[in-house]
Amino acid sequence: MITIYNFPRGARGVRAFWVCEEMGVPYRAEAVSFPPSEAYRALNPMGTVPFLEDEGGVAINESTAMMLYIAERYGPTPLLPAKDDPALAKVLQFTVYGEGTLGSGMNPLMMAKFGAPDAEKDIWMTRALYGRMETALDIVAKALGDGPFIAGETFTLADISVSTAIDMWKGALGKDTPPALAAWRERVQSRPAYLRAAAAQQR
Numbered sequence: 001m002i003t004i005y006n007f008p009r010g011a012r013g014v015r016a017f018w019v020c021e022e023m024g025v026p027y028r029a030e031a032v033s034f035p036p037s038e039a040y041r042a043l044n045p046m047g048t049v050p051f052l053e054d055e056g057g058v059a060i061n062e063s064t065a066m067m068l069y070i071a072e073r074y075g076p077t078p079l080l081p082a083k084d085d086p087a088l089a090k091v092l093q094f095t096v097y098g099e100g101t102l103g104s105g106m107n108p109l110m111m112a113k114f115g116a117p118d119a120e121k122d123i124w125m126t127r128a129l130y131g132r133m134e135t136a137l138d139i140v141a142k143a144l145g146d147g148p149f150i151a152g153e154t155f156t157l158a159d160i161s162v163s164t165a166i167d168m169w170k171g172a173l174g175k176d177t178p179p180a181l182a183a184w185r186e187r188v189q190s191r192p193a194y195l196r197a198a199a200a201q202q203r
């Protein structure tokens with residue numbers, strides 16, 4: 001069975017829980033304390049969460065790779081369109097973008113907010129990165145257009161990846177959801193599978 005390690009309320013772990021919940025794939029949620037123990041670092045030397053293990057020695061420490069793995073390994077699923085579906089490129093683009101552009105751009109901002117000395121929080125790099133994240137979120141809003149979902153009529157991995165990045169933008173960084181994304185975010189995060197995923201760490 002899949003095991004997903006996560007910090008309590010860690011947004012990126014919710015990506016993997018959520019995909020499992022949408023697909024009905026069983027998984028075990030394992031809480032990781034901060035700072036991570038030596039035993040955890042022996043499994044995942046980066047010491048980051050989430051971390052996924054599955055039968056056959058599968059070990060993944062990138063949340064969007066976990067999403068794609070679960071969809072491919074336990075699919076097919078409407079969350080990931082088939083090879084010949086015209087929506088495939090947009091789903092892959094925004095699934096990866098949720099972490100490759102958004103999540104990885106927000107990490108240094110979280111480090112500055114929670115780790116930097118006060119005098120070094122508001123430096124050129126953090127100001128530039130906040131601006132870059134705002135531009136990146138505008139691009140999501142343009143891709144969504146009139147919706148209902150990022151890749152069109154069907155809810156996919158792209159919606160999961162990007163909406164959980166906005167959880168970090170709002171939660172850890174204390175920023176507002178861009179108004180053009182608010183109704184979509186509420187729509188996707190009222191799905192029963194999301195609500196179960198968000199509670200998964202407490203089970």
Ligand SMILES: N[C@@H](CCC(=O)N[C@@H](CS)C(=O)NCC(=O)O)C(=O)O
Pocket residue numbers: 010011012046047048049050061062063064099103104107
């Ligand atoms: N690109 C990785 C990022 C993982 C990551 O940075 N996770 C954060 C928590 S959400 C973390 O573990 N931070 C502590 C650290 O980097 O030591 C992913 O998508 O899973």
